[in-house]
Amino acid sequence: MKLISRYTDIADAFSVTDTPTPVGAPEVLLWNDHIAEELNIDLNSSQQALYFSGNKINSDVAPVALGYSGHQFGHFSPRLGDGRAHLLGAIVDKNNQAWDIQLKGAGATPFSRGGDGRCSIGPAVREYIMSEAMHALGVPTTRCLAVVASGEPVYRQTPLPGAIVTRVASSHIRVGSFQYLATQGDVAGLKALADLAIARHYPKIEATGTERYLAFLNAVMQKQIELVVSWMRVGFIHGVMNTDNTLVSGETIDYGPCAMMNDFDFDTVFSSIDHQGRYAFGNQPNIANWNCARLAESLIPLISDDEEQAVELLSSIINHFADQFNQAFTEMWEQKLGLNGSQASDNELVSELLTLLKQYNLDYTNTFNDLTQSLKDPQMMPAVLSSWAKKWLARTDEFSYGKMSEANPRVIPRNHIIETIISDFIEHKHSAQLDEFLNVLKNPYQADNEISKYQDVSGDLDKNYQTFCGT
Structure with a gap:
């Protein structure tokens, strides 16, 4: 695994040499074979655990923590930086493109501000699943190569098993x-x-x-x-x-x-x-x-x-953001609804649909999937949308089904399923459901008999559902 250095020649305080803190019992929990192959990483499981926990460091390149500022919820912090991340360097893939390799949760850095620099297993598993799902959904994203259990607890509201996640990114320039x-x-x-x-x-x-x-x-x-x-x-x-x-x-x-x-x-x-x-x-x-x-x-x-x-x-330039966003946003709705070209009345058509979705508490993903499938099977049309659908159908053509099938996923990484998988990892360090779930998420726009259970909504879970940063 040959690494090259990055960011060290930008400015004196931009990258700070810092070594990950070794952990007691590293163990690979998740490994992305596809990314490993693309990056020409050929390591056995023991080597994977050592390198991607931070216990073993490549001798050619010194790990660094990057400095950066940030407006956090609108409030400016001039010195944030990688408080729990170490950039190991970059690795060149089969297409000669370099990718940053970063360990998240590898211990405190000069930017930690008193924090422990660690990550619990829940956020690590969430990042792995979500980044893979987003990639399959066609959304630009960083990726995850590995999740390694540290064998040590981290202390948040309660003690939780620790983990290190390996992030792969085209860069970490923020x-x-x-x-x-x-x-x-x-x-x-x-x-x-x-x-x-x-x-x-x-x-x-x-x-x-x-x-x-x-x-x-x-x-x-x-x-x-x-x-x-x-x-x-x-x-x-x-x-x-x-x-x-x-x-x-x-x-x-x-x-x-x-x-x-x-x-x-x-x-x-x-x-x-x-x-x-x-x-x-x-x-x-x-x-x-x-x-x-x-x-x-x-x-x-x-x-x-x-x-x-x-x-x-x-x-x-900035003053054109709204106009350019609105144009892209309008084109997105045209794809989701398979509209034949654009008309002045389309904004009203979309607005009326979204009003109905909110009024009847309709699931966003399933509703657009039902609309897509209703072009071939009218019985899939939600009853509460039948009146609106008459206007919509007048704007569709023989190409609408194809457009909508490409824009509207049939399955997404549902919150309640991810929480179940995270709970499994916290308790058992594995989840029997994960492999099937990841396999389904690889093709989120395709019809498959196995996806029905992953299309079910979670009842009232999301009514009081909360997510946490994990720091």
């Missing part, structure tokens, strides 16, 4: 990474980081000077729009859209308090610490806009020495 350097007044570091992000994620940007970094902001904004539209298409609620959890690559990161929406409601919130609904399902576009504006602020020194002029140029 909006908060730029805020961190901007706060320190490190213009050289900002430029180096922006150039690295462009080379890695937006190599088609060939402009120089001011135009280069304006194009970068615009590209990041487009990726954030695409990401949030994808989340909302499948009913995903991130739960903690802080700027330190916003990757400039446009990939989903940090699955701590995330959840899937069952009954449709734009105001749905599951995170135990989101008391004001800042990161509610329907507020995610506004927060993405807000986060992009924070990135723009950080880029001011790269745009012009005249701050007023820089703000004007950056604002000219």
Whole structure:
């Protein structure tokens, strides 16, 4: 397993050399064979446990903890950083693309602020399942290579078995990474980081000077729009859209308090610490806009020495967020409903449907699946939507079923199923249900007789359901 170093030449305080704290009895609980094969990782189970618990370190590259700032629920923290994560380095896959390899829960770092730097088994298992599900759903995401039990307890509200999760990402460059350097007044570091992000994620940007970094902001904004539209298409609620959890690559990161929406409601919130609904399902576009504006602020020194002029140029991009998001959002609804082209009345058609979904407490995923299947079997049409459906059917054609089948998943990672699997791992370190569940999630848009039990909603579980960050 050959690693290469990353981020060490950005700025002195950007990456801090730090070694994971060894654990007592590492044991592999989950291993992603597909990712391992793509990354040319060929290790036996004992080696997997040692390397991906942090007990054995690659001698060629020193692990680092990355520094970054963050607006957490709107409040700025200038120095956050990897408080419980160690970047081992990067590994090159079969297509010659480099991927960050990070251990989450590998012990305290200089950024831990008094925390233990550990992760309990629940959030580790949740991240593994959710990231694999999101990948299969076609949503840009970081991935998980492994979950390794530490053999040691972590102490939260109660003692829980500990685990280390191995995250694979195209990069760990966050909006908060730029805020961190901007706060320190490190213009050289900002430029180096922006150039690295462009080379890695937006190599088609060939402009120089001011135009280069304006194009970068615009590209990041487009990726954030695409990401949030994808989340909302499948009913995903991130739960903690802080700027330190916003990757400039446009990939989903940090699955701590995330959840899937069952009954449709734009105001749905599951995170135990989101008391004001800042990161509610329907507020995610506004927060993405807000986060992009924070990135723009950080880029001011790269745009012009005249701050007023820089703000004007950056604002000219950010001010187009709403229009561009609304266009992408409208196109998403056209796909979910299989509409034949677009008409002025389509917004009213969608609005009326969503009103009915909320009024009758209809399940978001199952309802759109039923609508899709009703094009072939009219009996699948929910009775409460029959009047609305007459207007909808007039807007469909012979291509509608195909469009809807690609946009509307038949199965999602239901919250109650994930909680059952997590409970199994806490108690037994394995779950008999997991293999079948992961196999179903690999093809979430396809018909399969085995998926029916994973389409069932959970009764009243989500009425009082809460998710937690795990720190």
